[in-house]
Structure formats: C-alpha cells, structure tokens
C-alpha cells in the first residue's frame with residue numbers, strides 16, 4: 001500500500017516536470033523576437049531588387065542580438081526585434097522593422113551608443129513588454145515617449161547647439177524653466193528656493209520615489225511629471241505649487257525634467273559646442289527666482305494657495321518708499337513667517353552680484369521724486385493713542401493682532417521686515433498708501449489723518465512684536 | 469476482479485504504476501539534462517562587438533588606402549578587391565604606420581611588407597588580415613574578430 005503511494009507521487013511529480021519542460025522548450029524555441037526576425041528576413045528576401053541582395057538576405061542568421069557597451073554599462077538587445085533599425089531598405093516598414101527615423105544614427109552609430117541610452121527601457125529584456133517596461137513591469141525607466149525624448153539629448157549636448165540642430169523642444173523647455181520661475185521654489189545645483197523639493201536627478205529617480213496613486217494611465221515617471229505640471233494638487237494633494245502652463249508648455253518642461261539625471265556620460269560621448277554661458281541679466285534673474293510668486297510685480301495679489309497677499313514689488317509706490325539696502329536685507333534674509341525665501345548665498349544660493357542685478361531690475365521704474373520725508377523723529381509718538389487708531393483704522397485688514405493672514409487683505413505686520421523697518425519708511429507708507437495694493441493713503445491725500453496720528457500708529461505697530 | 473485484470477493484461481496494476489512512474493522520472497531527468505546542455509553556449513556575450521561598418525563600396529575605388537584610426541585597421545582596394553589588414557604590431561601591440569616597403573612599427577623597429585609579412589625586427593608573426601562582409605543593404609563591414617588567410621581579397625557586386 002505504501003509503495004503504491006510513493007509510486008504515484010513519483011509518477012505525478014515526473015509528469016509535472018515533463019509538462020514544465022515542455023513549456024520551457026516551447027518558450028525557448030519560439031521567443032517573440034524569432035517571429036519578428038523571420039518576418040524581417042522573409043520581407044527582405046521577397047523584396048530584394050537584385051540577386052546579390054537576395055543572397056545576402058538569405059544569409060541572415062536568426063538569433064538573439066545584443067550590443068554590449070562597456071563604458072555605458074549597457075547590453076542592449078533591442079535589435080533582436082528591431083533588426084531593421086539601421087537598414088535603409090526598411091524605411092517604410094511597420095514597427096518593429098522600421099529603420100530609425102531622421103539622420104540621428106549617422107552621428108550616433110548603434111554600435112557605439114546602443115538604444116537605451118536615449119530611449120531608456122530595459123536593455124537586457126527579450127520581449128516587448130519587459131523591454132519597453134510598460135504597464136506593470138515595475139521597470140523604473142520605461143521607454144521614453146517620443147514627445148519627451150529630446151530630454152536624452154542634453155546628456156551630451158549644450159542647449160545652444162540643441163536649439164539649432166534638432167533639439168528645439170528640450171531647448172525651449174530649458175528656456176521655460178528659467179522664465180516660469182521654477183527656481184523660486186526648487187533648488188537645482190544648489191540654487192533656488194526651498195518651498196518645493198530639490199529637483200536634482202528627478203529624471204533618473206526610481207519609480208518608488210513618487211506617489212503614483214493619482215496618476216492617470218501608466219504609472220511611470222513621465223506621466224507623473226507631466227500630470228503634476230498639469231495640476232499639481234491632483235497628483236500631490238498637499239502641494240503648494242503654482243503653475244500657469246499650457247499643455248504644450250507642460251510637455252516641454254517634462255522633456256526638460258528628463259535632463260536631470262545623475263549618471264554622467266563618458267567624455268568620448270559628449271559634444272559641447274558652445275561653452276559660453278548666456279549672459280543672465282536682472283530681468284532673467286527676476287524671472288528665474290521671483291516671477292512664480294510675484295508675477296510681473298506691478299500689482300499685489302491675493303494668493304489662494306498661500307492664503308495671503310503677495311506684495312507688488314515692482315510697483316513704483318513700493319520702490320519709491322524702500323531703499324536698496326532695505327530691499328537687499330529682505331531678499332537676502334527672506335521674510336520669516338511668509339513664503340519669501342532667504343536668497344543669500346548660504347541659503348538659496350544667489351550671489352551678491354545676482355541680488356544686486358535683481359534689485360536694479362525691481363527698482364528700474366523707481367520714480368525720481370522721493371516721497372516727501374515724514375520726519376518721524378520730530379513727533380513724540382503716543383503708543384496708547386496709536387493703538388486706539390489702529391483698532392479703528394487698521395484692524396479690518398491687518399487683524400486685531402496685526403498678523404494678517406487668512407481672510408485678511410493686509411500683510412502680517414509682525415514679521416521682522418516690518419518690525420525691523422525704519423519707522424520713517426513705515427510712516428511714509430501709511431501716509432501715502434501703496435499703489436497697486438489695497439493699502440490706501442491715510443495721510444492728507446487720502447483718509448486725512450494728520451502726521452501726529454500716523455506717527456502714533458506707527459509707534460504702536462512697532463510694539464506689535466512684543467505682544468503675545 | 470484484480471485477478472481478472474492480471475490475467476487479461478499480463479501486468480498487475482502495481483507493476484504498471486511502477487513502470488510508468490520510473491519511466492516518467494527517467495524521461496524527465498533525461499530531458500532536464502539535455503535541456504541544460506542548451507545553456508552551455510550563450511546566445512550573446514558581454515563583449516564589445518569587433519564588427520564595424522565602413523560604408524558603401526563606392527567609397528573605396530581602386531587604389532584607396534584608408535586607416536580607421538579608432539579601430540586600428542587599414543583598408544586597401546586594388547584590382548583584386550578590398551582587403552583589411554590589422555595595424556597592430558604582432559610584437560607588443562604598437563600601431564604600425566605605412567611606409568615605402570609596407571608597414572613600419574615605431575616601437576622596436578619591426579618591419580612588414582605590403583602583405584604584412586615580417587621583413588625585419590622582433591615581430592614574431594605577420595600582420596592579421598580581417599574578413600570584410602556586406603550587410604543586406606550593401607553597407608560593408610569589417611569583422612576584426614575574424615582573421616582570414618593572408619591574401620584574402622573581397623570583390624563585391
């Protein structure tokens with residue numbers, strides 16, 4: 001009885017083994033690429049235009065193809081299916097047989113570059129699904145959609161060359177990156193604000209780094225980046241990112257993001273034609289670092305995401321009443337309690353020269369005529385009276401505690417930039433108001449408070465930081 | 469019942485089971501062994517290809533001499549066809565250059581005639597000749613991994 005049990009066990013397990021062997025054998029004999037290579041060969045034999053071509057076509061050996069490139073650490077097997085990629089006779093064929101488009105391969109011979117260094121995907125895979133890394137293969141860098149592929153060009157080429165010679169998408173992406181003020185919040189190469197994440201290496205970050213929960217379609221890096229540009233909060237609900245991009249711009253910027261990769265190309269692959277960096281003037285700097293929040297800086301605006309008013313820093317009313325030194329302090333140190341970043345070199349990485357250029361740009365339209373001096377020191381300010389006036393005049397916009405913030409039009413008067421400011425400057429602001437902002441003039445031009453009252457109010461405001 | 473079966477089929481049920489079980493086990497084992505032989509030879513190797521394209525045959529009219537610097541191969545074209553000779557000295561691997569008698573090595577003075585035969589110096593062997601072949605689309609390529617006998621020249625239609 002016992003031996004019978006063991007014999008049955010042996011029989012069944014052997015049969016299972018044989019069945020698996022059959023499957024393995026079948027797979028080994030019929031890999032996906034074999035079908036494509038047979039098609040390729042048959043096509044060439046059938047369409048050969050002369051005898052010698054036919055002969056050569058008949059000599060094609062079917063087998064797995066691999067391009068091994070030591071310095072790039074790649075073993076690209078793409079040609080196992082795409083055998084016609086270098087063959088001009090396949091220019092019109094359907095994929096996977098078609099010749100590579102354009103003249104890219106002339107300067108990028110496959111033997112030297114392989115495929116995945118530009119197209120990404122899984123180099124060693126031997127079937128389409130795994131090689132392209134699509135759907136749920138969990139390959140970190142699936143094949144890059146052709147609309148973003150120019151991001152790969154920047155691994156070896158400079159943007160000036162790309163702009164002129166077939167890389168205009170990524171070159172435009174780079175421009176947009178500077179114009180949309182991305183670095184106002186994101187650091188790259190040590191420069192930029194810190195409200196957002198450092199984006200160094202984002203183009204080669206593994207899949208697991210990103211929250212894919214809300215991504216529509218394939219869950220991969222490219223879709224995450226693009227959809228995040230379309231609507232940051234749809235992908236990362238707690239994001240504070242401000243974006244104003246058309247669909248095309250989002251695509252261009254996604255392309256540009258793919259240039260931030262950590263691996264460096266070996267020297268003998270890179271070709272930098274233009275080593276001269278473009279001159280960056282004050283306007284460009286303003287766009288790079290300031291525009292995302294301050295827009296063109298002409299009018300102040302209430303921001304729905306930050307829940308606060310963003311001041312109009314290029315408005316004459318502002319620039320007239322603030323001197324360069326004061327501006328420099330604000331830019332360098334930032335404003336605590338607000339989104340304003342400290343831009344000094346040890347924080348957001350801007351050099352003094354950069355900051356000077358920005359100040360020059362901001363104050364470009366500063367009116368010649370300085371505001372009439374207030375002469376704050378002439379007045380003996382009465383803080384108690386100032387408080388009474390504050391409660392009537394200022395509380396409505398700045399809040400009872402002077403904190404401004406959600407639901408209030410005014411700025412936070414407790415922040416150091418106000419508290420440390422020269423009372424003369426504050427008094428002038430109260431007296432003349434600030435164009436382009438809800439701050440009206442309280443002096444003779446506006447609400448007709450006399451200077452003594454204004455001095456009292458300012459004196460009270462200066463005490464706010466000591467209050468609980 | 470059992471008796472009857474034994475009589476009519478000549479094999480007991482247990483014997484049949486044993487035969488089948490051992491048979492299948494042996495078959496399976498042979499299959500696995502035979503299958504694993506398949507893995508002795510790899511489909512592809514992790515080494516850089518020695519093949520490189522040199523363009524169309526029209527680029528090499530009779531009388532051409534060209535050196536592919538990064539590959540260290542000379543290409544010649546004469547009445548009898550195209551041929552490729554290695555530029556790597558067989559002594560210690562310096563790169564030879566063409567001279568009036570054939571090739572001259574700068575390192576230890578080996579000299580070769582125009583077919584690559586040693587005519588002086590320490591070189592132990594003649595320079596290698598390589599196979600030239602043609603892609604389907606007509607592009608020529610040299611396979612520097614495949615040496616061919618001296619004097620092998622290729623005529624392409």
Ligand code: FES
Nearest residue numbers: 557559560573576
């Ligand atoms: S290497 Fe050429 S002679 Fe020694």
